[in-house]
Amino acid sequence: MSRDVCVHTWPCSYYLELEKQWVPGKLSLTSLSLKFMTDKTREILVNFPLSSIIEIKKEASYFIFSSITILEKDHNKHWFSSLQPSRNVVFSIIEHFWREMLLSQSGAAVEESSSPMTKGKELTGLMACTQKRLEDTARVLHHQGEQLDSISRGLDKMESDLDVADRLLTELESPSWWPFSFKLWKLPSETKPKWDASMASSKALGKEGIVIKIPAVISQKTESHVKPGRLTVFVSGLEIHNSDSLLMHRFEREEVDDIKVHTPYEISIRQRFIGKPDIAYRLISAKMPEVIPILEVQFSKKIEFLEDALMLRSTRTSPLAEKGYSVWHAASGLLDRAMHCEPSSGNQEGRPLQLQMSEPLISEGDSQELRQESE
Numbered sequence: 001m002s003r004d005v006c007v008h009t010w011p012c013s014y015y016l017e018l019e020k021q022w023v024p025g026k027l028s029l030t031s032l033s034l035k036f037m038t039d040k041t042r043e044i045l046v047n048f049p050l051s052s053i054i055e056i057k058k059e060a061s062y063f064i065f066s067s068i069t070i071l072e073k074d075h076n077k078h079w080f081s082s083l084q085p086s087r088n089v090v091f092s093i094i095e096h097f098w099r100e101m102l103l104s105q106s107g108a109a110v111e112e113s114s115s116p117m118t119k120g121k122e123l124t125g126l127m128a129c130t131q132k133r134l135e136d137t138a139r140v141l142h143h144q145g146e147q148l149d150s151i152s153r154g155l156d157k158m159e160s161d162l163d164v165a166d167r168l169l170t171e172l173e174s175p176s177w178w179p180f181s182f183k184l185w186k187l188p189s190e191t192k193p194k195w196d197a198s199m200a201s202s203k204a205l206g207k208e209g210i211v212i213k214i215p216a217v218i219s220q221k222t223e224s225h226v227k228p229g230r231l232t233v234f235v236s237g238l239e240i241h242n243s244d245s246l247l248m249h250r251f252e253r254e255e256v257d258d259i260k261v262h263t264p265y266e267i268s269i270r271q272r273f274i275g276k277p278d279i280a281y282r283l284i285s286a287k288m289p290e291v292i293p294i295l296e297v298q299f300s301k302k303i304e305f306l307e308d309a310l311m312l313r314s315t316r317t318s319p320l321a322e323k324g325y326s327v328w329h330a331a332s333g334l335l336d337r338a339m340h341c342e343p344s345s346g347n348q349e350g351r352p353l354q355l356q357m358s359e360p361l362i363s364e365g366d367s368q369e370l371r372q373e374s375e
Contacts, residue, residue, distance in 0.1 A: 004032045006308075007097065007265045007284065010090050012036075014045060015061070015079035027080055029094055031265065031286065032101070034070070036080070046078055050101045058091055068094075085224040092226045093284055096217050100286035133293070136211050140297050143209070143235040209235040211294055214287035218248070223282065231283055233294055238269065240281055249279060258302050261309040264289050 007029045013022040014036045023045065025038040035047040055071040059079075067081040068091055083090045211233040218240060219226040229248065232239040238251040257272045265288045270280040285291070295303055 004030045005264050006030050007263060008093060011082075011084045012080050012090070013082040014038075015081070016045070022081065024082075027083075027090070029097060031097065034094065036078075048072060050098050051105065053098055056091065056095055056098060058087060070094075089219075089224060089226045092217050092228060096215070096228065096284070097286050100215070136294055137297055139209060139211060139235055140294070211235060212291055214285050214291055216283040216285035216288075218242070219282045220280065231285065231291065233291060233298070235298075240283070249281065253298070256299060256302055258304060259295055259299050261292060261303065261305045263308050264292070267292070267295070 009026050009028045011024075012027045013024050014027075015022050023038055024040075025036055025045070027034070027036050032051075033047060033049045034053075035044055037044050052072045052074075053070055054073055055069075057069050057071075059067050059069045061067045061079060061081055065081050066083075066087045067079050068083065068087060070078045070080070072078075080090075213230060213232045216229055216231045217226050218229045218231075227242055229240060229242045232241065237253045238256065240248045240250075242248055251269060251271060255271050256269060258270050260268045260270075262268065265286065266282070266284045267288065268280060268282045270278055272278050
């Protein structure tokens with residue numbers, strides 16, 4: 001799947017500088033670019049990458065109409081007005097993806113300038129990414145195992161309580177003073193399982209186990225009001241905080257009724273109630289593709305992929321994830337070729353093939369690091 005996936009589309013108007021008029025159409029945001037298409041002719045009037053943006057501002061055209069202005073590096077200024085559902089919503093989402101793109105570019109530039117990427121370092125990065133995903137999955141599965149153990153202990157305690165209730169009911173049906181009654185003289189020895197403390201400790205440990213934390217644009221009930229914040233995924237639930245790090249809501253694992261994946265960058269979380277309104281949040285984030293695979297593991301029976309997000313299940317957005325499946329085979333193959341360097345057949349003159357002294361595919365340090373990772 002290409003990284004340039006449509007995140008959201010909003011009806012709006014674009015100002016044509018040459019013709020001095022506003023043209024109705026739709027503004028589409030992807031993970032890498034921004035474009036405007038007219039409603040009448042379906043012509044794309046504006047299409048530029050997010051990396052070319054210098055400034056995004058809220059302004060008013062003719063001091064009346066609320067607008068968003070976007071300034072590019074070549075000093076082209078674009079005006080967008082009549083934004084639906086509101087100017088603040090569109091501005092918050094575009095600004096979020098623009099800032100995340102700038103942060104990712106700066107981090108990549110620093111990493112690239114610090115040391116040139118060799119094949120061994122690239123494979124080491126792939127293995128580290130795969131190891132992190134496996135650790136996250138193992139942490140979630142470990143917590144699920146603890147929950148199953150707690151359920152098993154709870155069922156044992158329920159069975160013990162049912163035995164006591166059955167004994168009491170038998171005594172009520174046949175009182176002890178009745179001469180023909182049968183009294184259970186030999187009572188089953190009740191050993192109260194010490195599972196309360198272990199459950200409490202595992203629950204407390206689960207709340208502290210942070211799996212991933214990402215920035216997000218959050219909306220509740222209606223899409224016309226959004227606010228920046230963050231989503232934190234724990235092994236025991238989900239937490240949503242605002243930009244001031246104040247807790248807006250915590251979903252315990254068992255309280256989440258459904259999670260809908262609208263696009264690779266947008267999800268909604270809901271908790272149902274009887275007799276009062278449901279609690280639902282909608283979140284948009286540039287880092288959402290990193291969270292969705294974790295939610296698939298945690299809420300496998302409660303997550304639903306809508307039509308626009310079905311492609312996410314077959315192919316992942318991240319290039320590291322695309323290569324992560326065969327990283328171990330690639331690493332072992334490259335190690336064999338780098339360490340053994342078998343001569344190829346086909347030297348027609350019968351002379352021994354001499355190895356050319358070129359830049360090695362993998363350095364000695366990288367090969368040692370890869371072998372330590374594989375072991």
